[in-house]
Amino acid sequence: MGITKEQIAQRIAQELQDGYYVNLGIGIPTLVANYIPDGIDVTLQSENGLLGMGPFPTEEEVDADLINAGKQTITTRPGSAFFNSADSFAMIRGGKVQLTVLGAMEVDQNGNIANWKIPGKMVKGMGGAMDLVASAENIIVAMMHTNKRGDSKLLKNCTLPLTGVNCITKIVTNLGVFEVENGSFVLKERAPGVSVDEIKAATEGSLMATDDVAEMKF
C-alpha cells in the first residue's frame, strides 16, 4: 500500500534547500541523493569524514581509502573536504548540518526514536545515530509505515531502546508525511490513493488528520 521506497526518498528531496549540508543515513535515506532538485546545491556529509560526497565510483575509480559511512566505495565532488572523526561530530553536534535523514525501527508521538538495538537479537551498535539525533534541528525519518509483521512503526511509546528523545519532527513513510506536534502525529500529506482511514488503521500512535488532507505531489 502507498508509495515505494524511491518515492519516499523523492518526497524527502523536496525538503532540500539551496546551500544545505545534509547527512543521509543508510537505506531509504541514501536514495534521497538521487532526487536532489535541479538548481539546488546540496553538500552531503558522511560522518566517517567527508563533506562533498559524490556518486559511486566506476570500476577504475575505486579507492579503498575513500568510503562512505555505510563502508561503500564512493567519490568526491569538486570542493570536497576530508576531516577526522572528532571534527566530523563537531559539525554534527555543533548544529552545522542543516538536515539529517535517517531510518527507524520505531518512532513515537512524543518524537522519540528507536533504531539501534533489539535486545537479545540485534546488537550491532548505534554508530553515529545517537549523535545525529541529539543535535540536529531538522531531522526527517524515512521508513516504511509498518514492519515486516505489519505492525505500526508510529507508536504511542517506543518499545525498543531509544536512540534519542523528543527529537523527531517529521516522518515520511509509504503512507504519508507526518509531523510531531504536542504529543500527536499530524498527517500533513497522504500518499496518492491512500485514504485517511487506511492511514489511521495503520497507525498505533495518536493521529490528527483532517479529511481534506492533500495528496503528496511528485
Next chain:
Amino acid sequence: MNKVVRDVEEAIEGIKSGMTLMLGGFGLCGIPEKCIDALSKRPKITDLTCISNNAGVDDFGLGLLLKNHQIKKMISSYVGENDEFERQMLSGELEVELTPQGTLAEKCRAGGAGIPAFFTPTGYGTEIAEGKEVREYNGKKYILEESLVSDFSIVKAWKGDTKGNLVFKATARNFNPVMAMAGKITIAEVEHLVEPGELDPNEIHTPGIFVHRIFEGKNYEKRIEQRTVRKS
C-alpha cells in the same frame, strides 16, 4: 630521539596482556593492518581492551584478534560486520561497551588533550545515559562522559616522516588523528616513510609530537567491505 623502528615486530614491542589499545580506522578503511596482523601472531598477548570504532570482519582487522580470544573488552560504536564478535558478545565471553561514534571520537580527542570528561547531548534519555551525571545548559540536557587514554595507540597513515609527522589519505583519516593524541605510546604505520622536509608543514594532519614509533609497512591489502560501483 630516533622514532623509526626497524619493522612491525619492534613497533609492537612492550604490548602486554591486559593493556588498553586504541586502533584507528573506520570499518576496514585506515586500519593499522600490519600491527594487527603481528599481534595476532603473538597469541600469548591476551585480555586486551581494544578501543576501535569497529571490530573488523571475521578474517581481517580486529577479527583476527577476536578469533584468537586475545580481546577481553571492546569499546566501539558499531560492530555489525563480524559474526564471531556477535557470538562472543552474546555468549558473554567478550565484554562490549557500545559508545556513540561522536562520543567515542571526543573521548579520544579529550583524553589526548588533557580533558578528563565532558558534557555532551548525545545519548541523553537513552540507556547510554544510565548512571551518568546530567546537567542542563540553556534549557538542553547533557550527560557527563569520561575521556579515554590508551597504553598504546596504533594508527595508520598514508605518509609520515622520521619525526613522526603524519598525513592521511581521504577517509582513511577517520579516528587515526584523535587516537594518536591519546596514546601513552603511539605507533604509526605508514605507506610511505620520508625524511624531514619532504612533507609540507602546512599539510601535516598529525604533528610528530603525538607519535613515538613509526615504520613503513609493505604490501597493504586495504580490503574493501562494500565494493560499490556505477557503470562508466
